[in-house]
Amino acid sequence: MEILFENYVTFIDGGTSDGVGFFVGNFFITAGHVFNEGQTHSIYVNGQRIVLDKSEAIFINFPNGDFFSPDIPDVAIFDCAGVNSPLVFAEDMPIVGQELTNVSKRRVVVDDSHSGCPSIFAKKEVIQIHTCIGKVTHTTDYCECHTDKILRKGDSGSPLMSGNTVYGVLIAGEPGTPGCVFQSSASIVTLIRNSTHSKSASDSI
Numbered sequence: 001m002e003i004l005f006e007n008y009v010t011f012i013d014g015g016t017s018d019g020v021g022f023f024v025g026n027f028f029i030t031a032g033h034v035f036n037e038g039q040t041h042s043i044y045v046n047g048q049r050i051v052l053d054k055s056e057a058i059f060i061n062f063p064n065g066d067f068f069s070p071d072i073p074d075v076a077i078f079d080c081a082g083v084n085s086p087l088v089f090a091e092d093m094p095i096v097g098q099e100l101t102n103v104s105k106r107r108v109v110v111d112d113s114h115s116g117c118p119s120i121f122a123k124k125e126v127i128q129i130h131t132c133i134g135k136v137t138h139t140t141d142y143c144e145c146h147t148d149k150i151l152r153k154g155d156s157g158s159p160l161m162s163g164n165t166v167y168g169v170l171i172a173g174e175p176g177t178p179g180c181v182f183q184s185s186a187s188i189v190t191l192i193r194n195s196t197h198s199k200s201a202s203d204s205i
Helices: 185-194
Strands: 009-011 020-024 027-031 040-045 048-053 059-061 075-079 099-111 123-139 142-147 159-162 165-173 179-184
Touching (some): 020 165, 027 165, 075 185, 099 165, 165 185, 179 185
Antiparallel strands (some): 020 027, 027 075, 123 142, 165 179
């Protein structure tokens, strides 16, 4: 899959939880547990720094601890004026057996020496686009996938996609296994439409 929209999938800095998030239109979405510590977090999109304050989220919720609960949407949603991502929400649920792509980002330290001799001065941090294919195994408000690569904790909040269409956000997984759980885009759209804090919610989705 050619990644055309990587500028709208971004790291979240601040707090103690690693994670990423993404924009659909002007809405920024990530897993709620990424915000479970720390009041503010920063993201960067198109060279612009945006500070996200939990008190300004149009929706934020996360389970206590690391255990996934189907009764608690593990999602954080922010309305960010001035951003216009080309990503769109899926209008329907994926079907069992459908293959979708998870897109995340990772900071990786590489050795940039050209002489073949390793040196601490030759090491630099680069950002890699990380993708994997997930095959849908079950759907409700959540989409369960079996991925072809084992995802890590820092991939929380990354989108599950087909082209520029987002089907869900990564919220949970069984450590050391390819089993992952994504909050569905359909349920996220419902959360946005039910929000009383977003003035643009009804017009933007």
